Amino acid sequence: MNGKPARSMVQIRGLSKGYAEGGGAHRILSDVDLDIAEGEFFVLLGKSGSGKSTLLNLMSGIDQADHGSVVIDGTNITQLDERRLTLFRRDHIGIIFQFFNLIPTLTVLENITLPAELRGGNADARALDLLERVGLRDRAHSYPDRLSGGEKQRVAIARALAQDPAIIIADEPTGNLDEETGQQILRLLLELTRDVGRTLIMATHNPEIVPLADRVCRIHDSKLVITLRDSQPVKELFL
Numbered sequence: 001m002n003g004k005p006a007r008s009m010v011q012i013r014g015l016s017k018g019y020a021e022g023g024g025a026h027r028i029l030s031d032v033d034l035d036i037a038e039g040e041f042f043v044l045l046g047k048s049g050s051g052k053s054t055l056l057n058l059m060s061g062i063d064q065a066d067h068g069s070v071v072i073d074g075t076n077i078t079q080l081d082e083r084r085l086t087l088f089r090r091d092h093i094g095i096i097f098q099f100f101n102l103i104p105t106l107t108v109l110e111n112i113t114l115p116a117e118l119r120g121g122n123a124d125a126r127a128l129d130l131l132e133r134v135g136l137r138d139r140a141h142s143y144p145d146r147l148s149g150g151e152k153q154r155v156a157i158a159r160a161l162a163q164d165p166a167i168i169i170a171d172e173p174t175g176n177l178d179e180e181t182g183q184q185i186l187r188l189l190l191e192l193t194r195d196v197g198r199t200l201i202m203a204t205h206n207p208e209i210v211p212l213a214d215r216v217c218r219i220h221d222s223k224l225v226i227t228l229r230d231s232q233p234v235k236e237l238f239l
Contacts, residue, residue, distance in 0.1 A: 009167060009199045010036035010059060015068035017054055028054045030222040032068070036199060038166075041190065043213035044203040051219040052203035056171050059201065060093050061085045073166045090115055094160030096189070098172035100152040102144040102159075109140040112159045123162055130158035134188060150181035157189055168193055170202040186212070 015032040018025050028051045036042045044052045057063035059070055061077045069078045073092055077085055089095075102111050109127055116123030131137045134154040144152055153173060160168055173189065174182030190212065193200045202209070210216055218225050 007038050008035045009038045009040070009073055010034065010201070011069075011071040012059070013069050013071075015055075015058060015070065016066045017058060017063070018066060027222045029058075029065075029219070029224075032224045034217075034224060036201060038199055039194075039197045041193075041200045041212065041214045042202070043209055043216045044201070044218070045205070045207065045210065045216055046203075046218045046220075047205060051222065053171050055219070055224075056169050056201065056203050060095055060169050061089050062095075091163060092166050094163065094165040094168045096153070096156050096160045096168065096170040096173045098175045100144070100149075100156045100176075102152055102155060104144050107141050107143055108136065108147070108155050111144070111155060112162050115159070115163050127158065127162055130161055131155075133192065134158050148181075149177050150185060153177060153181075153185050154188065157185070157192065161192060164196075165198070167199045167201065170200065172204055173202065174206065175204070182206070183208075 012032055012034040015029055015034075016027070017029045018027040020026075032055070044055060046052050054063065058065050059072070061070075061080070065078060069076055071077070072088075075088060075092075077088060080088060103114070106114065108131070109124070112127040112130065113123045116126075128137060128140065131140055134157060136151060136154055136158070139147065139151065139155075144155070147155065153176075157173075160170075168189075170189065174185050177185060186209065189200070202213075
């Protein structure tokens with residue numbers, strides 16, 4: 001991220017989330033405060049079960065917080081009803097999942113254009129351009145079951161970018177891929193988001209991503225440890 005960011009893209013204040021478990025309450029996040037800048041590559045690092053996915057789900061409005069607020073691009077999504085939240089997420093947030101979440105009965109092209117079609121528009125031209133950029137133009141009319149894991153994730157990236165969202169949220173996007181394919185996917189994702197100055201928020205357990213990030217944090221005992229110095233050994237991020 002070059003220079004001082006123009007503005008904050010994500011503002012989180014006092015965010016808390018817990019679940020009922022074994023007759024008691026299990027606290028995942030407690031009073032989290034966080035700001036993420038426009039154009040920033042922000043990495044949430046940590047072990048499975050640490051709360052990374054929970055925080056991303058709260059940022060994207062997939063899940064609801066017990067307390068606190070999440071403001072995305074100036075809109076407090078914690079105050080939106082379900083319908084407005086769905087529309088906001090569709091138009092402003094691109095989500096990439098570890099297990100791709102492609103619709104098996106739709107072609108590659110149809111998977112990418114579906115959000116635009118739900119709005120009553122036609123996004124074939126943009127979808128084909130994105131497929132060209134991710135190297136899958138020739139697979140536009142293939143079905144997901146004909147694709148490799150890396151190809152499926154490239155389609156998922158194209159789908160997330162199809163609406164030109166302000167924020168891309170990626171939850172373990174390379175976790176279901178072999179190391180070489182995962183590195184290719186990561187480079188592609190960074191290239192596509194940085195080309196257009198989008199905010200990229202990624203949860204991962206892969207420490208090799210740390211040097212590529214603008215900022216890294218982790219969740220420890222339901223709290224967010226935000227500032228990690230460049231000199232801090234990677235292994236300390238998992239303590």
